[in-house]
Amino acid sequence: MNKGNPRQEIENALIANDLHRLLEITGLLHGHYCPGSAMGVKAASKAVHELNVTSKGMEEVIAIVETNNCFSDGVQMVTGCSFGNNAMIYRDYGKMAFTLAKRTGEGIRIVAISDRSRKERSSEMDELWQKVVVERSGSEAESEQLTRLWKDYSFRVLDIPDEEILDIKKVNVSVPAYAQIFTSVQCSICGETVMEPRSRMKEGKPVCLSCSGHEYYQLAGDGISTMINK
16 A cells, blocks of 8 residues: 555555456455446546546545445545545435536536346346346355456446446536534533534433434435434
């Protein structure tokens, strides 16, 4: 690892347009190779090149993702935009698409087109996907076979010409201000510290959302939902 620039290997791969290496690096975050993360890598790499930008994780560029599936991990790893560095925005549209934007609002929106990629899939992979992932009923051997097929397919997806698999448009977006730094307060019930805007008042004292009984938002596999602590 380059201690001066932890993203140096990613930047080198981007310069060389080495999508295979970028997918390998994304696998460190995603945990396996799959078509969704491969599409995220391909889309993100294209957006970075089109905008000619780099990221140090300081909100220089903003990624707006429209799905919370595998695609977003490819986007996050390649662009360097994440929830943790406040450079990723999530819109619960359920679309395999994202926008990369400069702080000026100049951006590129890319939608993954699935028709061509579907032609590259085998019937065996589709059957295993249904059994292992959708139905959660596959054996360990079937799961391992799907992993092998996924890996081979994912790297082949990277070699499909961009125009056959990506819909690319220039856009102008409203980029939010830099993230605010909020004061923390201590919950009067559990004693844990909480970001002040996320606290509530109870009997004149600050409490966290988990102790307050107020509703809060949760992002899970099925999208964003409203929850209430009881």
